[in-house]
Amino acid sequence: MTHVQAEDGTEIFVRDMGEGDPIVFLHGWPLSHRMFEYQYHYLLDEGFRCIGIDHRGYGESDKPYGDYSYDRFADDLKAVLDELDVDGVTLAGFSMGGGIATHYMNRHDEAHVDKLALLAAASPCLTKKSDFPEGLDEEELNPLIEGARTDRAAMNAEFGQMLFHTEQSDEMMEWLWSLGMDASGLATAASAETFRDADLRPDMDGITVPTKIYHGVHDEITPFEITAEVLEDGIENAELVRFENSGHGLVADETEKLNEELAEFAG
Template sequence: MGHFIEVETGVKLFVEDIGEGQPVVFLHGWPVNHKMFEYQSTELVKQGYRFIGIDLRGYGQSDRPASGYDYDRKADDVKAVVEHLQLENIVLAGFSMGGPIAARYMNRHKEFKVSKLMLLAPAAPRFTKTDHFPYGIEASEIDGMIASIQEDRPAFLAEFGKQFFHQEPSDPFKQWFGSLGLEASAHGTIQSALALRDEDGLEDLPGITVPTLLLHGTEDEICPLDFSLYLAEHLADAELIKIENSGHGFVFEEKEKTNNEMIRFLKR
């Protein structure tokens, strides 16, 4: 079932809602949409969980307004979906850019209705280096990415896809994955890149108290494993599982391992 849910006046998000049972709410990465979780949704529904995949503003089938691409507004969007669907006892799962948005939700909205958290190759607590956080890329590299997007977005997405995977995917898969990025608005893609460059989620970490599963590919070239090693040390109740021989796209490269770890954590 698909819902179009108004999260603020004139802005609706598309939400995929499949299955019954405890809701697992997925927040996708940049610059794709909820379809990236298709291999998780099928397994979770089979195991008796309710899969809820949100297309963040600017992505997939959601509206693409001029503003609202900061983490605060995106966290508020998630809360609006949770309230509209009257969800309880949620497991919130954030992948890559969805990770710091999930963390912001937890802190800003006092863990509203969330009983467990999954951070999947999270771009958290921040994506770029600063004087107080030594991991990630230089902020200037984001500026170069934005210039490439404005020059030739399909070519940029194809190149970005190469970084995404450690194992070589099939050509049809590459085409499918690239198409997810092309479904996004160029404006939303760029505005979210600015948020990845500038936003800082270090202050969100003390607001996360629920059990947290960190899943991270050991060969990740986009969000280094250092991010999750840092989070494992700074979250109240975190377990880190390293996904061997896989990169940022471990949810595709090691589907069975990923799904088994998720289900183990959900049943814990």
């Protein structure tokens, strides 16, 4: 475990485990790298190196006031990969982490990355634009931002109930809630504004590496039709893998399938 200093001095927490082909994990909103616990168990046993990063504002990283844009998150990731001096990476981004991964690939010319895995990605565009009428209304995401500002504990609990298609234990839900409460309230609100407003469609043209898109067909947060299918059409070397029994939280809805898919793709 270590911290890497971003260009503005923010300390980014990195958990680096194992040896072998590297997989770098980018967590979703409003969690931390620990959300991938049940991927780490499997992939470490399969001989992979697993690198989990806490985005600024989350987990064990610094939680500054200020910029929580996709530019900033992508630049933080570049600082980490440069410092670790790691190449041949499979970059695995979940939800907001998928948006960060999409933007990183174009902004930093795919540096260090040989393969891209997008897991229930909040990418490329969630809300309606003049040329994207199929997107969500902003009003559907605004309660997350308002909740982060007024009653973050309740908002995190309500958001957790939206994550899964299969039943999860009360203890699992409490654990995920605790990960969300470890985040900065300022970061939680600001980065929700980022993924609400972002349009990453231009970034798709900059992605040339083999890409797998893993997405639950019952996803209520990043709906399959406006994210997964758009990514498949927009990324040159992309293949879409449907998770028929998953909502947004495919890491827990279909853990075994996801783990096996990641191992096969990254190997």
